[in-house]
Structure formats: structure tokens, C-alpha cells
Amino acid sequence: MARVKTAIVSPGEPDPQTKAVYGSGTTILRIGNGGAGATGLLEALCVDYLSTLPSPASITWVANHSRHTQLALMYDYIDIALTYERKEEALAEAEGWSVTHGPVFHDHFCIVGPVSDPVGIRSARSPHEALAMIARSRHLFHSRRDGSATMWKEEDLWSYCGLKPWTDDAENGDWFKKSHLPPAEALIGADQAGAYLVTDRSTLLRQTGLRTISNSTVFFEPTSEYHYFMNSCCALSSPSASPETKKHVAKFIEYLKSPRGQKVVAGYGIGDGWALFATLEEKYAKAMLRRGRPKDGRWVMPSAL
Numbered sequence: 416m417a418r419v420k421t422a423i424v425s426p427g428e429p430d431p432q433t434k435a436v437y438g439s440g441t442t443i444l445r446i447g448n449g450g451a452g453a454t455g456l457l458e459a460l461c462v463d464y465l466s467t468l469p470s471p472a473s474i475t476w477v478a479n480h481s482r483h484t485q486l487a488l489m490y491d492y493i494d495i496a497l498t499y500e501r502k503e504e505a506l507a508e509a510e511g512w513s514v515t516h517g518p519v520f521h522d523h524f525c526i527v528g529p530v531s532d533p534v535g536i537r538s539a540r541s542p543h544e545a546l547a548m549i550a551r552s553r554h555l556f557h558s559r560r561d562g563s564a565t566m567w568k569e570e571d572l573w574s575y576c577g578l579k580p581w582t583d584d585a586e587n588g589d590w591f592k593k594s595h596l597p598p599a600e601a602l603i604g605a606d607q608a609g610a611y612l613v614t615d616r617s618t619l620l621r622q623t624g625l626r627t628i629s630n631s632t633v634f635f636e637p638t639s640e641y642h643y644f645m646n647s648c649c650a651l652s653s654p655s656a657s658p659e660t661k662k663h664v665a666k667f668i669e670y671l672k673s674p675r676g677q678k679v680v681a682g683y684g685i686g687d688g689w690a691l692f693a694t695l696e697e698k699y700a701k702a703m704l705r706r707g708r709p710k711d712g713r714w715v716m717p718s719a720l
Contacts, residue, residue, distance in 0.1 A: 419489060419512050423503050425482035426562050431492040434478035437461040440471035443663045447477045447484040447493035449563065450522060450598060451648060454621040454691055456683050457497070463679050464670045474667075480563035488513060488653055494660050495667065496651040499564040504649055516650040519671040520680045521693040523700060524568055524644040525619060526635040527602070528611035530708050536611070542635045542644070547576045553590040555610040556580075559601050560593040564646065569613040599627070606631045615646055616700065617691040620684065623709040633704040640698035689714045 433445075437458055451457045461474045479487055481498040488496040489512050497519065498504060507513035526542055528534075534552045539545035549556050558581060559566050573579060580591040592610065594601060598618040605612040606628040616636065622628045637644045650671065652664045670676045677694045684690040693700040707716045 419510070421486070421489060421510055421512070422506055423482060423485060425486060427483070429477075429479045429483035429487040429490065429492065431477065431487065431490070433475045435476045436473050437476070438465040438471065438473035440473055442475055443472045444474045444495060444660075444667055445477055445493040446474060446495045446497065447479055447487045448497035448648075449478060449480045449484065450499075450615060450617055451497060451520075451692075452476045452478055453598060454617045456520075456617070456680065456692060459683055460671065460676060460679050463675070464667060467670070467675075480561060482562055482564075485513065485651065488651055491653070494652065494656060494664055497648050498651060499646055499648055500567065501649070504651060507651070512653065512655070513651045514654050516652065516668050517672075518647045518695060519650050519668070520648050520677075520695065521640075521697070521699055522646040522648060522691075523616040523637045523693070524565070524646050525614055525616055525633045525704065526611065527605070527614050527619060527631050527633055529609045530630055530632045531609075532632075532634070533609070534611070536634050539634070542572055543575045545634060546572050547578070549611055550576070550578055550580060555608060556591050557601060557605040557608065557610040557612040558591060558593050559596060559598075559612075561595045561597075563598075565598065565613055565615065568644075568646075572613070602631070603627050616704065619704070620689050620691045620714060623689075623714050624712055626709070626712045628709050630708075632706060632708045636704055637699050638703075642699065645699060 448457055457476055477493050481500050484496045484498050485507055487493045504515050508515050526545055534548050534554045536545035536548050580587040599622055602614050602618055602622055650668050680692050681694045707714050
């Protein structure tokens, strides 16, 4: 497929390689995504969907962050893109190489940091005020500079404060630490270093279940379906795909939005009532994580400590 021009800004190039194969037999779909693949939800959905088919088949996962996943769709590396940025999705559709099928589940951004809260951002009235407090104190902050949806969300937060700490290492390098780490590794590093960071609910709960973090709590998270920190996932496909591929795409997206697919979303968690994602019907996770912390592989609220 010829590479069309796009106005989407995303440093670097998407990875075309298959990260994982679900099922066995003929590959019927190639799905691109970052977070849901890394946390295991994509595998759970694909395995359940494949079990409904009359004959064996397989689905592959191609791992990239949100914007690179869009580019992977444009380059014909994948058949379905599961992405998190509405502006870029609308731009791709306007350019004619992508069709948006709407949300299929919801994740959530969070501001996370040490349980001891050395800067006192627990008293901040907004995420923007919290980041401004961190900057004034010059306390350690870990920033993912990898082009991900998390990075762009974090940039929006800093810019709202009139700050761009990622642009001046000489001035800010002692407290603003940049990395290209994927979500799980970035969270683990911040937890060990006592740093604040922007991450997502699914990664936080997944790493809680894996017992890789112990010193982090949530200070800000969505409190409604319209909250600034909502991180909803939409399904995209290519209008130039073959008729056979379009058929498989339509069936899988129909499954994702169906009661059966949404039941998988609702039940995907660490087994103690904290679902990693929210369903379309739920709109956002009502079980808040704020003030809780990891303990023995579970997210525990203060009353249970």
C-alpha cells in the first residue's frame, strides 16, 4: 500500500512486527494497539472472539503507541487500529485513509506519585495546579517522551500551566527526567524513585497485580465520563481494505461492542473488584483509586490498610 501524506505529527516510524499471535490457523485480522495489548485485555478479547468462530483462526497484535498505531493502519501493517486520540482520529478520517467506528472501551489517565506525597499535591484543586506545585518544588517527575497518548496528555497539562519543562534540560534536568520507556517500565521506575508521573489506570492496576509497585498512589483521575482524564479507546479501519478484510473487521468490532465483548472488558481485572477498564455502558470507572495503594498484589483503600 502506498504511503499517503498525513498531517499527524508523530516522531519516528511505527513498528510493523507482530508482537503476539492469538489463536491458531489462518490469520484473519491484524490489530494494532499499545496499552490494551500490554495489559492483556486485547488477548482476552481476541481469544474469546475466536472461540465463537466455526473454524480455527488467529489474530495478531502489532504493538505501537496510539499515533504510531494510526500510521501502522495507513501503511497497511494492520487491519484494525485501537487508538486514544480523538483529534488525530478525526484528522485521519478527513484525510480519507481511516474510518472511525467509535469507542469500544474506556481507560483513564491518572496523576500518580509517592504515597508520602512530599510536594503535597493532594491539596491541589486541579491536575494543572498539581503539576505547577511539582515544578516549583523541583521534585522528581518522570516523563515519557515517546510520542504516546500519555506524552501528549502530559504536554497539554504542562502547557496549561505555561510550562514546557521538556524543552530545557539545562534548567530542568535535575528534576524532570525524560525516558522512552513503555508504560509498565515507566511506572515501575517512578515507583522505585519516589517520582510523580502521568500514567493510566490499566497499567497501574496491572502492575499492582504483578506486585512490581508498592509506593504509588493516585492523586487525580476521571470523575465523570466527560472528564479531561478520560482515555477512551476507539476502533479504526482502512476504507481501502479488501472486501474479505472488511468483513472480518466489521464482525470483530461488532463483537467488541456487543454484550459478550463488553462482559470481557468488565471482568478484566486483578480479581479483587478493581476492573482495569470501563465498559461502554459504565462510561467511566466508578470505583475510584484515589488515596489507595498497592499491597500484596491488590489495590487497597485507606480504610482497609
